[in-house]
Amino acid sequence: MKPFLLISRSAEYETRLRSLLGSRLAVVPGEFLMLGPQTVVERVHHQPRIALLGPVLNFEETRGLVGELTQRYPEIGLIVVREQRTDLEDWVDDLPLHAVLSPHAADSTTTELLDRLSGWLVSNGRAVPEDFEEPPASEVGEVIAALVHGSPDAEPLNEADQVEAGSESQPFEWEFPPLESGVPSEAIGVVAPKGGQGKTTIAVNLATGLAEVAPNSVVLVDADLQFGDITAALNLTPERTIVDAVADSAQDELVLKTALTHHSDGFFVVASAPSPELGDAVASDALGHLIERLRETFRYVVVDTTPGLGDHTLAVVEHVTDAVFVSNMSVASLRAMRTEFQLLTTLGLMPSNRHFVLNQVDKMSGLTVKDSEALVGAPVDVAVPKSSAVLLASNRGIPLIHDDVRDPAARAVRSVVMRIAPEAYPKRTKIQRRWRSNGTE
Incomplete structure (x- = not known):
């Protein structure tokens, strides 16, 4: 059981959080967001109780993650890791967050906030105390992602991510549509x-x-x-x-x-x-x-x-x-x-x-x-x-x-x-309107 989930582009912050939470922390690098928030959340193989989003995530990325996480884990606690800026109030107003944490907060402040939110989740029936305990030694080696900013000490993939039964663990590779043979870029x-x-x-x-x-x-x-x-x-x-x-x-x-x-x-x-x-x-x-x-x-x-x-x-x-x-x-x-x-x-x-x-x-x-x-x-x-x-x-x-x-x-x-590209003939016959983050067309 890994109760804490971090989605971030900051290797430095990830290192700090790992030192605080150890094997209770699962990590998905924020770089996966270029493939969409759904892809990121699909990389989560444990049920997290608290997710920390950031630093170095923009509003649209954070909003997409919040939507995917709350849909899959309705009881999850959400913390945005972000510096205090003038637009922070807009983030708080538009997203169902439980807390905002500065990436420069002292370790004691970070630990205190996580303890307080954990206690709140337990008291409101969203979690049980056992969820936040240190996992058994047999679970310590399990991880959520194989590649963390290319670090050589990235942990191995779990069995669900093996390419074939009995094969060696392999790091996730970025997947773009391959160029067809003979078709020039x-x-x-x-x-x-x-x-x-x-x-x-x-x-x-x-x-x-x-x-x-x-x-x-x-x-x-x-x-x-x-x-x-x-x-x-x-x-x-x-x-x-x-x-x-x-x-x-x-x-x-x-x-x-x-x-x-x-x-x-x-x-x-x-x-x-x-x-x-x-x-x-x-x-x-x-x-x-x-x-x-x-x-x-x-x-x-x-x-x-x-x-x-x-x-x-x-x-x-x-x-x-x-x-x-x-x-x-x-x-x-x-x-x-x-x-x-x-x-x-x-x-x-x-x-x-x-x-x-x-x-x-x-x-x-x-x-x-x-x-x-x-x-x-x-x-x-x-x-x-x-x-x-x-x-x-x-x-x-x-x-x-x-x-x-x-x-x-x-x-x-x-x-x-x-x-x-002559084949780019328009297939849409109706005007397309898109809803923006402010709820207007």
């Missing part, structure tokens, strides 16, 4: 000459649409290293970013995958740097290396770039199979796009698969699509009409093609997806 860079062209909107919806035909085999990289806002557009709160993804420690495949944040539409995100200073520290060659490494695992790698043709954007263009160029209908942007095309052609860096998207097409702009083509010197592949639905979807944190599938802009963006 594709990388798509989304490029714009200036900011404000709608580049991020195209990148987000491109990843969303591709994930429909390759679920969990699409990764969206926010390589706008100074002011990337993909996580804001998707209402995500990542714990790790591209800075972690290109770090030396990320040469380990498992560590690299922990830098990914999963989106409910079936794709992964590498978030932009948390500050311009940290973004500037990401080398352009490291970005190119990251793209190549991701292509070893994912069917599609979509990269949102920094506006213009700086070193990082050029590094992206060098490592992609397709480039989606985005411009609005302003004369300045169209002329800048023409200059980009000429420069990339001169440098020999123009990807063989080029897609020109004319965004925010408006009859009142004074230009036509033909005028835009003349200014750029290249045909427009997809014209996306100006629409208020784009801003509404972004403010909701929902990709446009899943927010209002009948909107003309959504249909046009869908055609961008189909240029990469």
Whole structure:
């Protein structure tokens, strides 16, 4: 019997808690959350009485775990391990928690809180005193997870996790849909000459649409290293970013995958740097290396770039199979796009698969699509009409093609997806609305 369960991304905190609770503690690494909270809870092979969630878990991950744990173990006690921050009150209001514990709390404070919650569970008939006693020596070797942050002293799997009867214990391996034999991985860079062209909107919806035909085999990289806002557009709160993804420690495949944040539409995100200073520290060659490494695992790698043709954007263009160029209908942007095309052609860096998207097409702009083509010197592949639905979807944190599938802009963006994957024909006929954490549509 292991009455205490820890789900955390902090190896340091796990070590502290193990020293306090010993064999009474079961652990599932928080990295499993990229496979969903249900997968994490399925790794729990004992009935826990108290679960500690965190540190280094975001609100959505914590909420998902709370839902799965309370459904499976209605009598469980729940503690969030988190620093005192301004939004802590929102967590307490929205989640059925029993306590909040600072990860920096003294061992005596942690032990006292666990004892108090254990006593409360017993007094309310949710547990019995024997649940919290030290297990017999025969049970000490049983564990919940085989791999804990890659530590060499990870405990062996129990019998339920043996690959075959009588086989040796093996560590859990990350499971992504395997790339089919003969099917190449594709990388798509989304490029714009200036900011404000709608580049991020195209990148987000491109990843969303591709994930429909390759679920969990699409990764969206926010390589706008100074002011990337993909996580804001998707209402995500990542714990790790591209800075972690290109770090030396990320040469380990498992560590690299922990830098990914999963989106409910079936794709992964590498978030932009948390500050311009940290973004500037990401080398352009490291970005190119990251793209190549991701292509070893994912069917599609979509990269949102920094506006213009700086070193990082050029590094992206060098490592992609397709480039989606985005411009609005302003004369300045169209002329800048023409200059980009000429420069990339001169440098020999123009990807063989080029897609020109004319965004925010408006009859009142004074230009036509033909005028835009003349200014750029290249045909427009997809014209996306100006629409208020784009801003509404972004403010909701929902990709446009899943927010209002009948909107003309959504249909046009869908055609961008189909240029990469023709089989990504929309199968949904109704507008999809998603409930958010605040209970509103």
